[in-house]
Amino acid sequence: MSIEGSTVVITGGASGIGKGMGERFAAMGANVVIADLNLDGANEVAASIGGTARECDVSSDASVASLVNDTIADTGRIDYFFANAGVGVGGDITASDELWDLSLKVNVMGPVIAARHVVPHMQSNGGGTFVVTASAAGLTTGPVSFNYAVSKHAAVGVAEWLAINHGPTVKVHAICPTIVDTPMAPDFGEVMFQPLSVAEVVDSVVAGLDAGTFIIAPNEQPMAMFLAKAHDYDGFLSNLQHRVQGLGNS
Numbered sequence: 165m166s167i168e169g170s171t172v173v174i175t176g177g178a179s180g181i182g183k184g185m186g187e188r189f190a191a192m193g194a195n196v197v198i199a200d201l202n203l204d205g206a207n208e209v210a211a212s213i214g215g216t217a218r219e220c221d222v223s224s225d226a227s228v229a230s231l232v233n234d235t236i237a238d239t240g241r242i243d244y245f246f247a248n249a250g251v252g253v254g255g256d257i258t259a260s261d262e263l264w265d266l267s268l269k270v271n272v273m274g275p276v277i278a279a280r281h282v283v284p285h286m287q288s289n290g291g292g293t294f295v296v297t298a299s300a301a302g303l304t305t306g307p308v309s310f311n312y313a314v315s316k317h318a319a320v321g322v323a324e325w326l327a328i329n330h331g332p333t334v335k336v337h338a339i340c341p342t343i344v345d346t347p348m349a350p351d352f353g354e355v356m357f358q359p360l361s362v363a364e365v366v367d368s369v370v371a372g373l374d375a376g377t378f379i380i381a382p383n384e385q386p387m388a389m390f391l392a393k394a395h396d397y398d399g400f401l402s403n404l405q406h407r408v409q410g411l412g413n414s
């Protein structure tokens with residue numbers, strides 16, 4: 165399916181990676197819906213790309229149901245859904261239940277709730293593409309927050325389950341970048357990789373959709389580390405322990 169002429173919904177589209185994808189897909193001829201908790205920001209992005217803004221809290225079933233139903237009422241279908249909204253709230257071993265709740269509600273239940281509403285629609289329409297913005301922290305845990313890393317492992321798990329149980333009718337992808345230069349990036353503190361630009365991530369998303377690969381990774385390191393983990397889990401842990409100690413995180 166080509167992006168041109170399709171209906172694309174992007175959660176967390178008011179900022180960062182979501183905004184970058186909205187701008188690129190609109191330039192490619194898509195009808196883009198920018199959905200975000202931040203309605204002013206969504207309005208601004210939608211106005212600049214000729215798209216539609218919708219207020220949505222991805223952790224609320226009722227809010228996502230409205231987003232999906234209103235979009236289908238307007239356009240007749242959703243071809244691409246990007247479950248991209250996320251929170252980078254930090255936390256180490258002392259992270260509170262509140263921080264854990266927020267990370268799990270947005271980063272894990274966000275894609276789960278979206279899939280509940282969007283995937284049956286795509287299946288009855290003969291297909292579609294469902295994309296979860298996970299993270300490299302969902303493939304290999306780095307020196308990012310405890311609750312963030314665990315929630316992103318679960319986000320990859322959500323995408324994997326959907327791909328197995330609803331593909332190939334619904335194509336599912338998990339975007340797994342390392343640190344990206346967005347307003348969220350400072351939440352991650354000192355990091356192991358040079359930040360990627362939003363444009364680099366969006367380039368990789370366009371290429372990954374085209375190639376049909378499940379994992380969309382804008383740079384090589386996380387996939388190399390993921391493979392190393394599969395081959396030698398203990399070696400992988402020891403290597404990362406040294407790197408984390410080098411950053412003074414333990």
Ligand SMILES: NC(=O)c1ccc[n+]([C@@H]2O[C@H](COP(=O)([O-])OP(=O)(O)OC[C@H]3O[C@@H](n4cnc5c(N)ncnc54)[C@H](O)[C@@H]3O)[C@@H](O)[C@H]2O)c1
Nearest residue numbers: 176178179180181201221222248249250299343344346348
């Ligand atoms: N920036 C990074 O380094 C990085 C790296 C890997 C993955 N990611 C992931 O990329 C995705 C986008 O992050 P970003 O870097 O563009 O951050 P960002 O902070 O620029 O954008 C996140 C957007 O999500 C929205 N949002 C937050 N909670 C929401 C909710 N409950 N409902 C609807 N919208 C909500 C925010 O209002 C914001 O517009 C996230 O899932 C993030 O975890 C980011």
